[in-house]
Amino acid sequence: MKILVTGGAGYIGSVLTPILLQEGHEVIVLDNFRYQQNSLLDCCHDQRLHIIRADAGDEKILAPLLKNVDAVFPLACLTGAPLCDKNPKKAKRVIIDAVQLILKLRSKQQIIIYPTTNSGYGVGENGKFCTEETLLRPVSLYGRLKVQAEELLLQAGGSITLRLATAFGVSPRMRLDLLVNDFTYRALFEKRIELFEAHFMRNYIHVRDIAAAFLLGLKNFKKMKDQAYNVGLSNANLSKLELCQQIKKFVPDLQIIESKTGKDPDQRDYIVSNAKIEKAGFKPRVSLAAGIEELIKAFTVLGRKRSLRMALTNI
Numbered sequence: 001m002k003i004l005v006t007g008g009a010g011y012i013g014s015v016l017t018p019i020l021l022q023e024g025h026e027v028i029v030l031d032n033f034r035y036q037q038n039s040l041l042d043c044c045h046d047q048r049l050h051i052i053r054a055d056a057g058d059e060k061i062l063a064p065l066l067k068n069v070d071a072v073f074p075l076a077c078l079t080g081a082p083l084c085d086k087n088p089k090k091a092k093r094v095i096i097d098a099v100q101l102i103l104k105l106r107s108k109q110q111i112i113i114y115p116t117t118n119s120g121y122g123v124g125e126n127g128k129f130c131t132e133e134t135l136l137r138p139v140s141l142y143g144r145l146k147v148q149a150e151e152l153l154l155q156a157g158g159s160i161t162l163r164l165a166t167a168f169g170v171s172p173r174m175r176l177d178l179l180v181n182d183f184t185y186r187a188l189f190e191k192r193i194e195l196f197e198a199h200f201m202r203n204y205i206h207v208r209d210i211a212a213a214f215l216l217g218l219k220n221f222k223k224m225k226d227q228a229y230n231v232g233l234s235n236a237n238l239s240k241l242e243l244c245q246q247i248k249k250f251v252p253d254l255q256i257i258e259s260k261t262g263k264d265p266d267q268r269d270y271i272v273s274n275a276k277i278e279k280a281g282f283k284p285r286v287s288l289a290a291g292i293e294e295l296i297k298a299f300t301v302l303g304r305k306r307s308l309r310m311a312l313t314n315i
Helices: 013-022 059-065 079-088 088-105 141-156 177-187 207-219 242-246 275-279 286-304 307-313
Strands: 002-006 025-030 049-053 073-074 112-118 157-166 167-169 192-196 199-208 226-232 237-239 255-259
Touching: 002 013, 013 025, 013 207, 025 059, 025 192, 059 088, 073 088, 079 088, 079 141, 088 141, 112 141, 112 207, 141 157, 141 226, 157 207, 157 255, 167 207, 177 192, 177 199, 177 242, 177 286, 192 242, 199 207, 199 242, 199 286, 207 226, 226 275, 237 242, 242 255, 242 286
Parallel strands: 002 025, 002 073, 025 049, 073 112, 112 157, 157 226, 167 199, 192 255
Antiparallel strands: 199 237
8 A cells, every 4th residue: 555654753653664664565754854863764775665854734745645645644743741731832733733634635535544542531430441432531732632633533434543552662763751761761770760649540552562553454444444442551551650660670779759749740540441452453562561671772772861861852
């Protein structure tokens, strides 16, 4: 197939793009390379890869590209609550306006697979798993915008939305503003993590398994279309304290401090069922433990540098 991936040089795209090429697809990456990342250099030898350096919201650029593709993966995004809170107008433009533009320009025959977030569940009920039928109650602007984008896509038809758990793992375009990645970095170099509201629960998924979920949707589109799917590790519904305890198995001298006075800026707290996508054939391959071990190796290579931390967090 011929696939357009907006934001294809980002954290997920830099893992997904080479996998799509390995699967034999032709890939057009549309990315503004805002962070001067070189994450796709290893793919440039492949003649099936085409790279357009431009904004995914530019209709003059997007319109001709959409005329000649079979599928669209809209990955371009301002990802995470802090970044969206900092740039609310831009967040709406990049998330909502971009989806509306794709829906305006695409044909009904073109497949859309869209990554949303399970942070749309906001605050769940104690001990009760959030399924795709659970009421969405996002607590952040980021969550609200992604929920709205999902509604637009599912109402239009011809789409699959993937409600991703908190991503982790190594990507050629690394990020530190993800909980597992951040905590592992702190454990390795600072030997100390201070937790606010340590009992808050999250679900997690490795970035390579996110790519696998896109492939599953692509191969089974007719069966899966016009539905939302939670995508996470079913054995990784963990509190922040439990996550730190998992990391401590690899960094034994890690000091975990539970603060009684602070407040977590991200008030999400829920557990998630991934049974629906598992029934569709999804089998994640990377455990949380394997991901932590992988991250420790990567951070050992990268080393501890203030400039590096700023570069990987300011996204």
